[in-house]
Amino acid sequence: MKDGFFPPIPVDGDPSKPMYIQLYDWFRSAIIGGRLRPGQKVPSSRQLAAELKVSRITVLSAFKQLHAEGYLEGSVGSGTYIAKSIPDHAVKLTLGDALQRLPSEAQHGPRRVSKLGTKFLSAPAIPRGFRAFQVGLPALDRFPRTIWSRLLIRHSRQTKKELMAYGDPMGRLACREAVAEYLRVVRGVRCHPGQIMIVTGSQQALDIAARVLVDPGDPVWLEEPCYLGAVRAFAAVGARLVPVRVDQEGLDVNRGIKRCPDARVAVVTPSHQFPLGMTMSATRRVLLLDWATRNGSWIVEDDYDNEFRFGIRSIASLQGLDTDERVIYAGSFSKVLFPSLRIGYLIIPDDLIPAFSRVRETSDIFPPPLHQEVLTDFIREGHLERHIRRMRTLYLERHDMLVAEIRKQLEPTFEILTANAGTYLVLLLPEGFQDTVVAEKAAQVDISAVPLSICYLEEHRRQGLILGYGGVNRKKIQDGMSKLAAILKA
Numbered sequence: 001m002k003d004g005f006f007p008p009i010p011v012d013g014d015p016s017k018p019m020y021i022q023l024y025d026w027f028r029s030a031i032i033g034g035r036l037r038p039g040q041k042v043p044s045s046r047q048l049a050a051e052l053k054v055s056r057i058t059v060l061s062a063f064k065q066l067h068a069e070g071y072l073e074g075s076v077g078s079g080t081y082i083a084k085s086i087p088d089h090a091v092k093l094t095l096g097d098a099l100q101r102l103p104s105e106a107q108h109g110p111r112r113v114s115k116l117g118t119k120f121l122s123a124p125a126i127p128r129g130f131r132a133f134q135v136g137l138p139a140l141d142r143f144p145r146t147i148w149s150r151l152l153i154r155h156s157r158q159t160k161k162e163l164m165a166y167g168d169p170m171g172r173l174a175c176r177e178a179v180a181e182y183l184r185v186v187r188g189v190r191c192h193p194g195q196i197m198i199v200t201g202s203q204q205a206l207d208i209a210a211r212v213l214v215d216p217g218d219p220v221w222l223e224e225p226c227y228l229g230a231v232r233a234f235a236a237v238g239a240r241l242v243p244v245r246v247d248q249e250g251l252d253v254n255r256g257i258k259r260c261p262d263a264r265v266a267v268v269t270p271s272h273q274f275p276l277g278m279t280m281s282a283t284r285r286v287l288l289l290d291w292a293t294r295n296g297s298w299i300v301e302d303d304y305d306n307e308f309r310f311g312i313r314s315i316a317s318l319q320g321l322d323t324d325e326r327v328i329y330a331g332s333f334s335k336v337l338f339p340s341l342r343i344g345y346l347i348i349p350d351d352l353i354p355a356f357s358r359v360r361e362t363s364d365i366f367p368p369p370l371h372q373e374v375l376t377d378f379i380r381e382g383h384l385e386r387h388i389r390r391m392r393t394l395y396l397e398r399h400d401m402l403v404a405e406i407r408k409q410l411e412p413t414f415e416i417l418t419a420n421a422g423t424y425l426v427l428l429l430p431e432g433f434q435d436t437v438v439a440e441k442a443a444q445v446d447i448s449a450v451p452l453s454i455c456y457l458e459e460h461r462r463q464g465l466i467l468g469y470g471g472v473n474r475k476k477i478q479d480g481m482s483k484l485a486a487i488l489k490a
């Protein structure tokens, strides 16, 4: 309750009780129940009287009593506050009150949530933070923050009226134009700005795609192993998840066809398979597109970190090869800029635009405009291109440094899976190691290592650690690897 904000205080609920007692009761129970916090400011008696339409004497009488019992402190002139320590007798009351307020679980059994809500409780958590080898973290210390701030100031100095109203569920046109142009050049996609939807990261892209394309029970191919966020998005709509193994050429399309020929959707990361890193071969791409066309199925292409390839040419997107508008393409600025930006994009086949647009409206209606404006200028003024170029060099250095440290500190039985791309690699663990156990031990010494096995849906799981290097500097790579090696040698 800040100065000026008034909680709803029902003071005329019980005509048999004087007003000041009702007010006293309300404050007492709100303090004991924790709704009002110790040290919090209470509105002045004058404001409270005016708001509640009672006399000031009423409020002062209630405050006097509350002061006397130690619930309020402060004085006229310096303001009134909730007491920093609640009186002892009130604590006893709290217990009594708490017993009365026990959640109904104690009285009526488990409190019901959906099957999905229950299932997701036991799903592995995706680690977040700043620890060494944190996956998905770009080099935030190298981000051109001054340029970004300048653009942010440019767009926030004077809030345009049009930016304050509801906007287009597809996003701001200028931003979509800039993104479309960038993608046409860099990723070889075929699209016009009308097909671009600005979303809050590729996770929302996956979520919307799942809700538009899948009915409960529909089979969906997922790469095995696969990104957990994709598993969740498609599980959330009740899809029947069909894991399809990847090999050196990426998704084994023929295996998928044998296992479940009529899948509604295939979700793939063809540029840089998550998490194993391979690139889908041209043959597999053609096979996949051909299957989708013949079967009337959709392909969701998650191109989450396409910008960073070292020494090898960037591979054109699957979407660019598609002649039947079967591919829904998802990408993100989380890795290339920074994750809290929460800007990603979808390229939607023309005929699906209305459905995607309507489904998007049911969640967040439209993306917030300010950062879209900033991003548009960041792309148009060439900063994005420059930043990508610099980061490619830096990530290559960090990649090589991590590989060298692994080679130096561990036996050759520890195999490295790397595609010379992206911001992470996989350290395979030899027989006898359990990656979840290693990851837990690593967390205890402040090292983040995502166990590879949690990315599998079926029983046969390779054991390994997914190690991010994008956001990790030289010192952290060396120290982190020493700590990890110590755990692995122990």
Ligand SMILES: Cc1ncc(COP(=O)(O)O)c(C=O)c1O
Binding pocket: 135, 136, 200, 201, 202, 203, 204, 227, 229, 269, 274, 302, 304, 331, 332, 333, 334, 339, 343, 344
């Ligand atoms: C394969 C893959 N897809 C999607 C995402 C989600 O990224 P965001 O929602 O931040 O764009 C990630 C994040 O690490 C990822 O690794």
